Amino acid sequence: MTPSPSDVPPTLAEHSSDLPPFPFRRGCPYAPPQEYEGLITARPVAKVDLAVGGQAWLVTGYDEVRTVLNDSRFSIDRRHPGFPYIIPTPPQFKTNASLLGMDAPEHGRYRKLVAAEFTARRIRDMRATVQTCVDACIDAMVAQGDSADLVPALSLPVPTAVITELLGIPADEHEFFHSCTRKMLNGSATAKERGEGLLGLEAFLDRQITAKEKDPGEDLLSRVVVRFREAGLTDRAELVSMARLLLVAGHETSANMISLGTLTLLQHPEQLELLTSDPSLVPGAVEELLRVLSLADLSANRVAAEDVEIGGVLIRAGEGVIASGIGANFDPTAFENPTAFDIRRPGRRHVAFGYGPHLCVGADLTRLELEVVFGTLFTRLPGLRALKPVDELPYKDRTIIYGVHEMPVAW
Numbered sequence: 001m002t003p004s005p006s007d008v009p010p011t012l013a014e015h016s017s018d019l020p021p022f023p024f025r026r027g028c029p030y031a032p033p034q035e036y037e038g039l040i041t042a043r044p045v046a047k048v049d050l051a052v053g054g055q056a057w058l059v060t061g062y063d064e065v066r067t068v069l070n071d072s073r074f075s076i077d078r079r080h081p082g083f084p085y086i087i088p089t090p091p092q093f094k095t096n097a098s099l100l101g102m103d104a105p106e107h108g109r110y111r112k113l114v115a116a117e118f119t120a121r122r123i124r125d126m127r128a129t130v131q132t133c134v135d136a137c138i139d140a141m142v143a144q145g146d147s148a149d150l151v152p153a154l155s156l157p158v159p160t161a162v163i164t165e166l167l168g169i170p171a172d173e174h175e176f177f178h179s180c181t182r183k184m185l186n187g188s189a190t191a192k193e194r195g196e197g198l199l200g201l202e203a204f205l206d207r208q209i210t211a212k213e214k215d216p217g218e219d220l221l222s223r224v225v226v227r228f229r230e231a232g233l234t235d236r237a238e239l240v241s242m243a244r245l246l247l248v249a250g251h252e253t254s255a256n257m258i259s260l261g262t263l264t265l266l267q268h269p270e271q272l273e274l275l276t277s278d279p280s281l282v283p284g285a286v287e288e289l290l291r292v293l294s295l296a297d298l299s300a301n302r303v304a305a306e307d308v309e310i311g312g313v314l315i316r317a318g319e320g321v322i323a324s325g326i327g328a329n330f331d332p333t334a335f336e337n338p339t340a341f342d343i344r345r346p347g348r349r350h351v352a353f354g355y356g357p358h359l360c361v362g363a364d365l366t367r368l369e370l371e372v373v374f375g376t377l378f379t380r381l382p383g384l385r386a387l388k389p390v391d392e393l394p395y396k397d398r399t400i401i402y403g404v405h406e407m408p409v410a411w
Protein backbone atom coordinates (compact mmCIF):
# COMPACT_ATOMS: atom_id res chain seq x y z
CA MET A 1 0.00 0.00 0.00
CA THR A 2 1.36 3.43 -0.86
CA PRO A 3 1.54 5.60 2.27
CA SER A 4 -0.68 8.65 2.26
CA PRO A 5 1.23 11.95 2.44
CA SER A 6 0.28 12.31 6.13
CA ASP A 7 1.93 8.92 6.95
CA VAL A 8 5.27 10.04 5.55
CA PRO A 9 7.39 11.68 8.26
CA PRO A 10 8.55 15.15 7.27
CA THR A 11 12.15 15.62 6.16
CA LEU A 12 14.50 17.96 7.98
CA ALA A 13 13.74 20.79 5.56
CA GLU A 14 9.98 20.39 6.15
CA HIS A 15 10.20 20.56 9.96
CA SER A 16 9.79 23.98 11.45
CA SER A 17 12.23 25.31 14.03
CA ASP A 18 11.11 27.65 16.81
CA LEU A 19 14.71 28.07 18.00
CA PRO A 20 17.19 30.87 17.28
CA PRO A 21 19.98 30.09 14.78
CA PHE A 22 22.56 27.58 16.04
CA PRO A 23 25.06 27.68 17.73
CA PHE A 24 23.39 29.26 20.76
CA ARG A 25 25.46 31.38 23.14
CA ARG A 26 26.32 30.14 26.62
CA GLY A 27 25.20 32.63 29.26
CA CYS A 28 27.42 31.01 31.87
CA PRO A 29 30.66 29.21 30.94
CA TYR A 30 29.83 26.18 33.08
CA ALA A 31 26.21 25.65 32.02
CA PRO A 32 24.50 24.90 28.71
CA PRO A 33 22.91 27.72 26.69
CA GLN A 34 19.48 28.62 28.03
CA GLU A 35 17.75 27.18 24.93
CA TYR A 36 18.78 23.67 26.02
CA GLU A 37 16.35 23.80 28.97
CA GLY A 38 13.41 23.08 26.74
CA LEU A 39 15.28 20.47 24.73
CA ILE A 40 17.29 17.90 26.74
CA THR A 41 14.40 15.89 28.16
CA ALA A 42 11.41 17.22 26.21
CA ARG A 43 12.92 17.31 22.69
CA PRO A 44 16.23 15.40 22.76
CA VAL A 45 16.32 15.52 18.96
CA ALA A 46 15.30 18.93 17.59
CA LYS A 47 15.70 20.72 14.31
CA VAL A 48 17.93 23.78 14.27
CA ASP A 49 18.64 26.38 11.61
CA LEU A 50 22.38 26.84 11.35
CA ALA A 51 23.74 30.39 11.56
CA VAL A 52 25.90 29.61 8.50
CA GLY A 53 22.86 28.41 6.55
CA GLY A 54 21.08 25.08 6.23
CA GLN A 55 19.59 22.89 8.94
CA ALA A 56 20.63 20.01 11.15
CA TRP A 57 19.31 17.86 13.98
CA LEU A 58 20.55 18.95 17.40
CA VAL A 59 20.75 15.93 19.70
CA THR A 60 20.86 16.82 23.40
CA GLY A 61 19.64 13.74 25.34
CA TYR A 62 22.30 11.56 27.00
CA ASP A 63 21.17 8.24 25.49
CA GLU A 64 20.52 9.81 22.09
CA VAL A 65 23.97 11.49 21.99
CA ARG A 66 25.68 8.21 22.86
CA THR A 67 23.67 6.44 20.14
CA VAL A 68 24.73 8.98 17.51
CA LEU A 69 28.40 8.70 18.51
CA ASN A 70 28.44 4.91 18.67
CA ASP A 71 26.22 3.80 15.78
CA SER A 72 27.79 3.18 12.39
CA ARG A 73 24.64 4.48 10.69
CA PHE A 74 25.98 7.94 11.57
CA SER A 75 29.04 8.88 9.53
CA ILE A 76 31.83 11.35 10.34
CA ASP A 77 32.86 11.66 6.68
CA ARG A 78 33.20 15.39 6.11
CA ARG A 79 33.03 15.06 2.31
CA HIS A 80 29.34 14.17 2.52
CA PRO A 81 27.20 17.08 1.23
CA GLY A 82 24.90 16.79 4.29
CA PHE A 83 27.71 17.03 6.85
CA PRO A 84 26.78 19.89 9.21
CA TYR A 85 29.41 22.62 9.44
CA ILE A 86 28.38 25.08 12.09
CA ILE A 87 30.90 27.85 11.50
CA PRO A 88 32.29 29.18 8.19
CA THR A 89 34.54 26.36 7.01
CA PRO A 90 37.32 26.41 4.41
CA PRO A 91 37.32 23.67 1.77
CA GLN A 92 40.57 22.23 3.20
CA PHE A 93 38.53 21.03 6.20
CA LYS A 94 36.04 19.20 4.04
CA THR A 95 38.19 16.10 3.61
CA ASN A 96 38.43 12.89 5.55
CA ALA A 97 42.20 13.14 6.01
CA SER A 98 42.32 13.02 9.83
CA LEU A 99 40.80 10.55 12.32
CA LEU A 100 37.92 12.98 12.75
CA GLY A 101 36.83 12.41 9.16
CA MET A 102 37.15 8.65 8.83
CA ASP A 103 34.58 5.91 9.34
CA ALA A 104 35.25 2.24 10.02
CA PRO A 105 37.10 0.24 8.82
CA GLU A 106 39.57 2.89 7.59
CA HIS A 107 39.35 4.77 10.90
CA GLY A 108 40.39 1.75 13.00
CA ARG A 109 43.46 1.17 10.85
CA TYR A 110 44.72 4.75 11.28
CA ARG A 111 43.64 5.14 14.90
CA LYS A 112 45.79 2.14 15.91
CA LEU A 113 48.88 3.89 14.55
CA VAL A 114 48.27 7.01 16.64
CA ALA A 115 46.66 5.56 19.79
CA ALA A 116 49.71 3.31 20.30
CA GLU A 117 51.46 6.47 21.53
CA PHE A 118 48.97 7.22 24.31
CA THR A 119 49.29 4.11 26.48
CA ALA A 120 48.47 4.39 30.19
CA ARG A 121 52.11 3.70 31.05
CA ARG A 122 53.50 6.38 28.77
CA ILE A 123 51.07 8.92 30.23
CA ARG A 124 51.91 7.89 33.82
CA ASP A 125 55.60 8.35 33.03
CA MET A 126 54.95 11.96 32.02
CA ARG A 127 53.67 13.09 35.43
CA ALA A 128 57.05 14.36 36.65
CA THR A 129 57.60 16.35 33.43
CA VAL A 130 54.16 17.95 33.70
CA GLN A 131 54.75 18.76 37.38
CA THR A 132 58.10 20.43 36.57
CA CYS A 133 56.43 22.52 33.90
CA VAL A 134 53.52 23.60 36.16
CA ASP A 135 55.97 24.48 38.97
CA ALA A 136 58.12 26.53 36.58
CA CYS A 137 55.09 28.51 35.32
CA ILE A 138 53.90 29.26 38.86
CA ASP A 139 57.45 30.23 39.93
CA ALA A 140 57.58 32.68 37.01
CA MET A 141 54.16 34.11 37.94
CA VAL A 142 55.28 34.70 41.53
CA ALA A 143 58.64 36.15 40.43
CA GLN A 144 57.03 38.79 38.23
CA GLY A 145 54.54 40.20 40.77
CA ASP A 146 51.15 39.50 42.30
CA SER A 147 48.84 39.45 39.25
CA ALA A 148 48.88 38.01 35.74
CA ASP A 149 46.74 36.88 32.85
CA LEU A 150 46.43 33.16 33.55
CA VAL A 151 46.14 32.29 29.84
CA PRO A 152 49.73 33.16 28.75
CA ALA A 153 51.13 32.57 32.27
CA LEU A 154 49.94 29.00 32.82
CA SER A 155 47.02 27.75 30.73
CA LEU A 156 48.74 27.84 27.33
CA PRO A 157 52.39 27.15 28.27
CA VAL A 158 51.70 23.89 30.17
CA PRO A 159 49.90 21.90 27.44
CA THR A 160 52.06 23.56 24.76
CA ALA A 161 55.25 22.38 26.44
CA VAL A 162 53.81 18.88 26.91
CA ILE A 163 52.55 18.41 23.36
CA THR A 164 55.61 19.94 21.67
CA GLU A 165 57.89 17.69 23.70
CA LEU A 166 55.73 14.66 22.91
CA LEU A 167 55.58 15.44 19.19
CA GLY A 168 59.21 16.51 19.07
CA ILE A 169 58.56 19.91 17.53
CA PRO A 170 60.23 23.21 18.47
CA ALA A 171 58.46 24.85 21.41
CA ASP A 172 60.05 28.19 20.52
CA GLU A 173 57.75 28.40 17.48
CA HIS A 174 54.71 28.37 19.75
CA GLU A 175 53.71 31.96 19.03
CA PHE A 176 53.41 31.12 15.35
CA PHE A 177 51.33 27.98 15.79
CA HIS A 178 49.19 29.52 18.55
CA SER A 179 48.24 32.38 16.26
CA CYS A 180 47.49 29.96 13.38
CA THR A 181 45.33 27.88 15.75
CA ARG A 182 43.40 30.95 16.95
CA LYS A 183 42.74 31.96 13.36
CA MET A 184 41.73 28.46 12.31
CA LEU A 185 39.26 27.93 15.17
CA ASN A 186 37.75 31.42 15.12
CA GLY A 187 34.06 31.00 14.37
CA SER A 188 33.66 34.72 13.74
CA ALA A 189 36.29 34.68 10.97
CA THR A 190 35.52 34.05 7.32
CA ALA A 191 36.22 30.65 5.78
CA LYS A 192 39.15 32.29 3.93
CA GLU A 193 40.72 33.57 7.17
CA ARG A 194 40.21 30.22 8.87
CA GLY A 195 41.81 28.57 5.84
CA GLU A 196 44.89 30.79 6.19
CA GLY A 197 45.35 29.63 9.79
CA LEU A 198 45.00 26.02 8.71
CA LEU A 199 47.46 26.37 5.82
CA GLY A 200 49.99 28.08 8.11
CA LEU A 201 49.78 25.20 10.57
CA GLU A 202 50.01 22.57 7.87
CA ALA A 203 53.04 24.20 6.21
CA PHE A 204 54.75 24.30 9.62
CA LEU A 205 53.96 20.63 10.30
CA ASP A 206 54.94 19.61 6.79
CA ARG A 207 58.43 21.02 7.48
CA GLN A 208 58.62 19.13 10.78
CA ILE A 209 57.61 15.88 9.08
CA THR A 210 60.19 16.35 6.31
CA ALA A 211 62.89 16.78 8.97
CA LYS A 212 61.74 13.64 10.79
CA GLU A 213 61.64 11.60 7.60
CA LYS A 214 65.29 12.42 7.04
CA ASP A 215 66.35 12.00 10.64
CA PRO A 216 63.73 10.34 12.89
CA GLY A 217 64.07 11.15 16.58
CA GLU A 218 62.81 9.58 19.81
CA ASP A 219 59.45 11.34 19.64
CA LEU A 220 55.81 10.62 18.86
CA LEU A 221 55.71 12.30 15.45
CA SER A 222 58.85 10.48 14.25
CA ARG A 223 57.37 7.15 15.31
CA VAL A 224 54.02 7.94 13.63
CA VAL A 225 55.87 8.94 10.42
CA VAL A 226 57.72 5.60 10.44
CA ARG A 227 54.56 3.64 11.29
CA PHE A 228 52.63 5.25 8.43
CA ARG A 229 55.42 4.35 6.01
CA GLU A 230 55.63 0.76 7.28
CA ALA A 231 51.85 0.41 6.91
CA GLY A 232 52.15 1.57 3.29
CA LEU A 233 50.26 4.82 3.97
CA THR A 234 51.97 7.37 1.79
CA ASP A 235 49.39 10.14 1.49
CA ARG A 236 51.24 13.19 2.80
CA ALA A 237 48.03 15.19 3.38
CA GLU A 238 46.79 12.50 5.77
CA LEU A 239 49.98 12.52 7.77
CA VAL A 240 49.97 16.33 8.02
CA SER A 241 46.28 16.36 9.05
CA MET A 242 46.93 13.79 11.78
CA ALA A 243 49.82 15.89 13.10
CA ARG A 244 47.62 19.00 13.00
CA LEU A 245 44.87 17.27 14.95
CA LEU A 246 47.35 16.21 17.63
CA LEU A 247 49.03 19.61 17.89
CA VAL A 248 45.81 21.63 18.00
CA ALA A 249 43.81 19.25 20.22
CA GLY A 250 46.93 18.80 22.32
CA HIS A 251 47.20 22.43 23.41
CA GLU A 252 44.00 24.36 22.73
CA THR A 253 41.56 22.12 24.60
CA SER A 254 43.66 21.66 27.74
CA ALA A 255 44.55 25.38 27.82
CA ASN A 256 40.88 26.35 27.88
CA MET A 257 40.19 23.71 30.52
CA ILE A 258 42.90 25.19 32.76
CA SER A 259 41.54 28.75 32.49
CA LEU A 260 37.86 27.90 32.74
CA GLY A 261 38.46 25.17 35.33
CA THR A 262 40.26 27.71 37.53
CA LEU A 263 37.40 30.16 37.03
CA THR A 264 34.77 27.53 37.88
CA LEU A 265 36.58 26.54 41.08
CA LEU A 266 37.01 30.18 42.13
CA GLN A 267 33.28 30.68 41.58
CA HIS A 268 32.52 27.74 43.92
CA PRO A 269 34.61 28.50 47.04
CA GLU A 270 33.07 25.69 49.12
CA GLN A 271 34.09 23.16 46.45
CA LEU A 272 37.55 24.72 46.18
CA GLU A 273 37.90 24.46 49.95
CA LEU A 274 37.04 20.74 49.76
CA LEU A 275 39.58 20.26 46.99
CA THR A 276 42.47 21.95 48.78
CA SER A 277 41.72 20.19 52.07
CA ASP A 278 41.64 16.71 50.47
CA PRO A 279 43.97 16.13 47.48
CA SER A 280 42.35 12.73 46.84
CA LEU A 281 39.40 14.71 45.43
CA VAL A 282 41.49 16.15 42.57
CA PRO A 283 40.71 13.42 39.97
CA GLY A 284 36.95 13.70 40.70
CA ALA A 285 37.16 17.50 40.44
CA VAL A 286 38.79 17.13 37.01
CA GLU A 287 35.94 14.86 35.81
CA GLU A 288 33.32 17.29 37.12
CA LEU A 289 35.06 20.22 35.42
CA LEU A 290 35.19 18.29 32.16
CA ARG A 291 31.45 17.61 32.50
CA VAL A 292 30.24 21.11 33.33
CA LEU A 293 32.55 22.86 30.85
CA SER A 294 32.05 20.40 27.94
CA LEU A 295 34.45 22.44 25.80
CA ALA A 296 34.28 20.32 22.68
CA ASP A 297 30.49 20.53 22.66
CA LEU A 298 30.27 21.80 19.09
CA SER A 299 32.80 19.44 17.58
CA ALA A 300 31.02 16.07 17.39
CA ASN A 301 29.05 16.32 14.17
CA ARG A 302 27.81 13.50 11.96
CA VAL A 303 25.67 12.81 8.91
CA ALA A 304 23.09 10.00 8.75
CA ALA A 305 24.29 7.30 6.34
CA GLU A 306 20.81 5.73 6.31
CA ASP A 307 17.37 6.48 7.77
CA VAL A 308 17.52 6.17 11.58
CA GLU A 309 14.77 6.70 14.14
CA ILE A 310 16.06 8.19 17.35
CA GLY A 311 14.34 10.03 20.20
CA GLY A 312 11.01 9.61 18.36
CA VAL A 313 12.32 11.45 15.29
CA LEU A 314 13.11 9.97 11.90
CA ILE A 315 16.48 11.22 10.72
CA ARG A 316 16.78 10.61 7.03
CA ALA A 317 19.88 9.47 5.18
CA GLY A 318 21.98 12.49 4.27
CA GLU A 319 20.74 14.75 7.09
CA GLY A 320 23.23 16.41 9.42
CA VAL A 321 23.37 15.68 13.14
CA ILE A 322 25.08 17.62 15.96
CA ALA A 323 25.71 15.41 19.02
CA SER A 324 25.77 17.91 21.87
CA GLY A 325 28.12 16.86 24.65
CA ILE A 326 26.90 19.64 26.92
CA GLY A 327 23.29 18.56 26.43
CA ALA A 328 24.15 14.97 27.35
CA ASN A 329 26.29 16.10 30.28
CA PHE A 330 23.38 18.06 31.78
CA ASP A 331 20.69 15.44 31.14
CA PRO A 332 18.93 14.90 34.51
CA THR A 333 18.19 11.29 33.59
CA ALA A 334 21.96 10.62 33.59
CA PHE A 335 23.20 13.12 36.20
CA GLU A 336 21.34 13.87 39.40
CA ASN A 337 20.90 17.61 39.86
CA PRO A 338 23.05 18.29 36.78
CA THR A 339 23.41 22.04 37.28
CA ALA A 340 25.12 21.55 40.65
CA PHE A 341 28.91 21.64 40.45
CA ASP A 342 29.90 18.80 42.76
CA ILE A 343 33.48 17.52 42.75
CA ARG A 344 32.39 14.46 44.74
CA ARG A 345 29.94 13.37 42.04
CA PRO A 346 30.59 9.65 41.51
CA GLY A 347 31.61 8.02 38.22
CA ARG A 348 32.96 9.12 34.89
CA ARG A 349 29.80 8.94 32.85
CA HIS A 350 30.24 12.27 31.09
CA VAL A 351 30.80 12.43 27.34
CA ALA A 352 33.16 15.44 27.36
CA PHE A 353 35.72 13.30 25.50
CA GLY A 354 33.09 11.91 23.15
CA TYR A 355 31.97 8.29 23.11
CA GLY A 356 32.40 5.21 20.94
CA PRO A 357 35.00 4.72 18.20
CA HIS A 358 36.14 8.36 18.10
CA LEU A 359 36.56 8.68 21.88
CA CYS A 360 39.33 11.22 22.48
CA VAL A 361 42.81 9.75 22.09
CA GLY A 362 44.26 12.39 24.41
CA ALA A 363 41.78 11.89 27.31
CA ASP A 364 44.28 10.46 29.79
CA LEU A 365 46.96 12.98 28.86
CA THR A 366 44.44 15.77 29.51
CA ARG A 367 43.44 14.23 32.83
CA LEU A 368 47.10 14.11 33.86
CA GLU A 369 47.70 17.77 32.96
CA LEU A 370 44.56 18.95 34.74
CA GLU A 371 45.23 16.85 37.84
CA VAL A 372 48.70 18.33 38.17
CA VAL A 373 47.51 21.91 37.56
CA PHE A 374 44.51 21.83 39.93
CA GLY A 375 46.46 19.81 42.51
CA THR A 376 49.21 22.46 42.56
CA LEU A 377 47.82 25.91 41.67
CA PHE A 378 45.58 26.55 44.68
CA THR A 379 48.08 25.27 47.24
CA ARG A 380 50.92 27.32 45.75
CA LEU A 381 48.71 30.43 45.41
CA PRO A 382 46.10 30.12 48.21
CA GLY A 383 44.93 33.72 47.73
CA LEU A 384 44.23 33.28 44.01
CA ARG A 385 41.26 35.37 42.84
CA ALA A 386 39.74 36.45 39.53
CA LEU A 387 40.13 40.13 38.68
CA LYS A 388 37.12 40.29 36.36
CA PRO A 389 33.53 39.18 36.99
CA VAL A 390 32.48 36.05 35.11
CA ASP A 391 30.18 37.96 32.79
CA GLU A 392 32.92 40.37 31.70
CA LEU A 393 35.45 37.82 30.45
CA PRO A 394 36.01 37.51 26.68
CA TYR A 395 34.77 34.01 25.86
CA LYS A 396 35.53 32.03 22.73
CA ASP A 397 31.92 31.86 21.61
CA ARG A 398 30.94 30.27 18.33
CA THR A 399 34.18 28.38 18.02
CA ILE A 400 34.59 24.63 17.78
CA ILE A 401 36.41 24.58 21.12
CA TYR A 402 34.83 26.78 23.79
CA GLY A 403 37.19 28.79 25.95
CA VAL A 404 38.30 32.19 27.15
CA HIS A 405 40.80 34.59 25.54
CA GLU A 406 42.16 36.06 28.77
CA MET A 407 41.70 35.56 32.48
CA PRO A 408 43.28 38.17 34.75
CA VAL A 409 44.01 36.86 38.26
CA ALA A 410 45.79 38.10 41.37
CA TRP A 411 47.17 36.28 44.45
Ligand code: HEM
Pocket residue numbers: 069076099100101111163245246249250251253254257294295296299300301325351352353354355357358359360361362363365366
Ligand atom coordinates in the same frame (compact mmCIF):
# COMPACT_ATOMS: atom_id res chain seq x y z
C1 HEM B 1 39.99 19.07 27.46
C2 HEM B 1 40.64 18.36 26.57
C3 HEM B 1 39.99 17.61 25.44
C4 HEM B 1 38.68 17.48 25.11
C5 HEM B 1 37.45 18.05 25.83
C6 HEM B 1 38.63 16.65 23.93
C7 HEM B 1 37.46 16.26 23.31
C8 HEM B 1 37.40 15.39 22.24
C9 HEM B 1 36.17 14.88 21.66
C10 HEM B 1 34.75 15.24 22.11
C11 HEM B 1 36.51 14.04 20.65
C12 HEM B 1 35.55 13.24 19.76
C13 HEM B 1 34.98 14.08 18.65
C14 HEM B 1 33.98 13.33 17.80
O1 HEM B 1 33.50 12.25 18.16
O2 HEM B 1 33.63 13.84 16.71
C15 HEM B 1 37.97 14.01 20.58
C16 HEM B 1 38.70 13.28 19.67
C17 HEM B 1 40.07 13.34 19.58
N1 HEM B 1 40.94 13.99 20.42
FE1 HEM B 1 40.44 15.08 22.04
N2 HEM B 1 39.91 16.34 23.55
C18 HEM B 1 40.78 16.89 24.46
C19 HEM B 1 42.15 16.79 24.47
C20 HEM B 1 42.90 16.13 23.52
C21 HEM B 1 44.34 16.03 23.53
C22 HEM B 1 45.25 16.59 24.62
C23 HEM B 1 44.69 15.33 22.40
C24 HEM B 1 46.02 14.90 21.88
C25 HEM B 1 47.14 15.00 22.44
C26 HEM B 1 43.46 14.96 21.72
C27 HEM B 1 43.39 14.25 20.54
C28 HEM B 1 42.23 13.79 19.98
C29 HEM B 1 42.19 12.96 18.78
C30 HEM B 1 43.39 12.48 17.97
C31 HEM B 1 40.84 12.67 18.53
C32 HEM B 1 40.27 11.85 17.38
C33 HEM B 1 39.99 10.44 17.83
C34 HEM B 1 39.35 9.58 16.76
O3 HEM B 1 38.71 10.11 15.86
O4 HEM B 1 39.52 8.37 16.81
N3 HEM B 1 42.41 15.48 22.42
N4 HEM B 1 38.47 14.83 21.57
